[in-house]
């Protein structure tokens with residue numbers, strides 16, 4: 103059963119489709135060779151995967167994702183006529199992927215381990231699939247910071263984290279452990295490069311786009327909106343309160359999130375920052 107709590111709605115896909123190798127894999131690009139065989143695990147709509155196919159155009163690039171619908175979208179958007187060496191196929195990394203040991207020079211994964219109940223098992227599978235000397239590149243969001251700190255925004259962040267964790271996945275704030283998970287999966291700590299980057303949305307257009315995407319995820323008819331209602335989350339602190347009360351998210355909670363997302367769009371100084379953990383591991 104899918105552990106991907108967000109589901110591939112238009113709001114979620116709009117965020118995934120904004121990702122390219124130039125905003126999501128800059129830490130890996132200097133290590134790519136034109137002849138590399140590359141696997142993108144949890145490729146989603148494939149916009150990053152297609153970038154690998156352009157960089158490694160004498161090799162082979164495969165995107166796998168457990169969701170058939172998103173694989174269909176990725177294949178349609180990136181046809182063989184334009185990307186002859188690029189293939190998309192369904193696969194569950196926890197169940198094992200249908201490739202022989204040592205099939206790939208490079209394995210990349212972005213914003214996927216955070217949604218997987220057993221990330222160490224997934225990294226073990228990547229280790230198996232890498233050639234000796236090959237690279238695993240992982241990029242996951244760990245922490246976020248809103249300015250200004252409107253209560254509904256921090257509340258949204260806590261609810262989103264609770265939603266991801268409701269599937270048994272580690273959730274946000276655990277991805278700072280990427281290198282530790284890699285060591286547990288068999289990679290050697292001395293052959294890793296730990297890094298990170300911060301992504302910021304702050305212009306009026308970026309605030310509008312980002313907040314509208316988050317508002318869309320609250321839609322009561324979407325899987326995310328349904329999952330979020332009913333989660334127990336620490337509620338916004340009222341002024342002077344020291345301890346947040348844990349309560350179930352209902353329509354009153356959704357209204358607080360919606361109110362502050364809309365306020366934030368109009369905040370001239372409003373910004374949203376995400377700390378992305380970026381780790382390279384050589385086998």
Ligand SMILES: C[S@@+](CC[C@H](N)C(=O)[O-])C[C@H]1O[C@@H](n2cnc3c(N)ncnc32)[C@H](O)[C@@H]1O
Pocket residue numbers: 105106117118119121143144145146147150166167168169172193194195196211212213214217218
């Ligand atoms: C947040 S999306 C990231 C998509 C893309 N990598 C990106 O950065 O935009 C996570 C993707 O991982 C996929 N996924 C989740 N669990 C998976 C698993 N066990 N095996 C393969 N794909 C999985 C989901 O279907 C989803 O498309």
